[in-house]
Amino acid sequence: MNARWRGRGLPAAWRWAGVWPVRGERRPAPRPYDVTSAEGGGSAAGGAVTSDRGAQPPGRLGRGGAVTSRPRSAFAGGGRGGARRGPGGAVTSRLRSAFAGGGRGAARAGRRRDVTPAERGAAAGAAGAGACGARARARARGGPGAGGAAAGPGGGGGGGMAESEAETPSTPGEFESKYFEFHGVRLPPFCRGKMEEIANFPVRPSDVWIVTYPKSGTSLLQEVVYVVSQGADPDEIGLMNIDEQLPVLEYPQPGLDIIKELTSPRLIKSHLPYRFLPSDLHNGDSKVIYMARNPKDLVVSYYQFHRSLRTMSYRGTFQEFCRRFMNDKLGYGSWFEHVQEFWEHRMDSNVLFLKYEDMHRDLVTMVEQLARFLGVSCDKAQLEALSEHCHQLVDQCCNAEALPVGRAHCLFAQKTSLRW
């Protein structure tokens, strides 16, 4: 266990004197991703993953099926109307279709052929494993960002796999064996054996949970949340390396035992699907901020991440990676189901559903939403100051332009006539 975490909660600055929103308070419904037709759809079948047979069934929703079989039209149509309509159609297949058109990934894909080895090297450097924001700033200072406890399970912080495995480039077949399957969902190996403990993890009313599918802008969100709750200066965040302050529930470090002991209020991150999160969260016992990102950009980011992460050393093509993504064969399972589950809970009083793209489109509104959700009272001038600080964070890091891309656009366009 990492001593850095022992007995520590969030920095004192985190103890904002907030008044939590009243249960059931009406929040403006976020707009769903704009999707206008339902085609495509993937299969989660197959793959040489191992299975965590000993584990207990997950929380309330049970084995994945409840989600996929549920009506899914909440995503359709876009706009607030679509958001309010509620479930009623095939969301996950619609989401799968939503890849076509727009998005940075697709735009890049239109310009680029598949990646070359030289591009690969450049991309690994550019992308890093979540090397943006606080982590990158900490690294630039020679700090512990990359190897810190929260720096990622495969990083220098003592990941979940043997070093020999880490050094071996993964062929597609080897890559398969790196996951294990839990109730039909592919999870990274470091989740093995702890899913039951996670389901029973004691949640506190003062907790704030940040939940995302990987590469959805989690680090940026945590920084923005920090600024909103603290009114902190972005440079302060860089200096303290905020990543180290936020444990990830399922990572080997700092581990569940230490997270349980952290002082309140805790801020905890997780990439797990809704149904695998602690069951207390399903009961509305603490606040959950969920952020979704355009999958066309996310898949590019996740691809680069897999190639740069030592424990994955992914060597397949981008096209092949996209197929895995579309067929739910990546770590943390189906992006489509991940987003859908949270979308269905977006009106829960303890859930705030955000979109990464809105940070760029309308940061002021997002800051306002966060402030209200976290119970931070601020006047107009304070809100503007907070937004300005958050703008700095958003502008500080985006390595998108440096990333090479394969034929994402073609692949996704085959699936649908939709435009993002």
Ligand SMILES: Nc1ncnc2c1ncn2[C@@H]1O[C@H](COP(=O)(O)O)[C@@H](OP(=O)(O)O)[C@H]1O
């Ligand atoms: N200020 C910031 N700090 C960290 N990540 C940021 C960021 N601004 C944008 N991002 C993007 O968030 C993505 C990483 O998400 P996560 O934090 O969930 O791992 C990266 O996407 P790209 O790889 O497309 O650039 C990264 O560039």
Ligand SMILES: CCc1ccc(OS(=O)(=O)O)cc1
């Ligand atoms: C490849 C599975 C995996 C492992 C670790 C992740 O964490 S993070 O995005 O760097 O925080 C994500 C996915």
